[in-house]
Every structure is written in C-alpha cells, then in structure tokens.
C-alpha cells in the first residue's frame with residue numbers, strides 16, 4: 001500500500017493542502033474553496049499528515065490572522081508547513097484579505 005498523498009496548493013488562497021486519499025475534490029481548510037485534485041499531479045508524497053491535525057493548524061492560523069497577529073501566523077506556517085518565509089507571508093496576506 002503506497003498511496004502517495006500529494007501536496008497541492010489551493011488555487012484560491014495558495015495554502016499547501018493535502019487532499020484526502022481517494023477523493024477527486026475536497027474543501028480547502030483555509031479558505032473553504034473546493035479544490036480539485038489533478039490526477040496527473042505527481043508530488044513527493046513523503047509526509048502524510050493527519051487531516052485532523054492539519055485542520056487544527058488551519059484554524060490556528062486563521063485565528064492568529066483574525067487576532068491581528070500576522071507575524072505569529074507567518075511563523076506558525078513556516079514551522080508547521082515547512083514553507084519559506086516569502087510563501088508564508090504571501091499566504092497570510094491572501095488569507096487576511098478574505
């Protein structure tokens with residue numbers, strides 16, 4: 001059993017999201033946009049995060065943004081998602097805008 005879980009970037013907010021296995025579309029935990037999973041997409045698929053944990057992280061990021069703590073949200077994203085600072089800033093700005 002080697003189902004690779006792809007890491008996608010939500011087309012609406014740019015967040016790194018992990019589609020649930022076996023689903024062709026799912027809801028982005030950050031912006032609730034419906035994200036379609038491209039079957040041709042080939043990701044590294046090394047890490048397999050727990051979707052519940054990811055949802056918690058998304059909620060926490062949104063809470064920080066809504067509390068005006070964008071810097072903390074950026075730091076949190078960099079630590080939990082392993083994204084670069086530029087990507088985290090971009091994502092937080094996009095999320096703060098919605």
Ligand SMILES: [Zn+2]
Nearest residue numbers: 010013028031
């Ligand atoms: Zn999104």
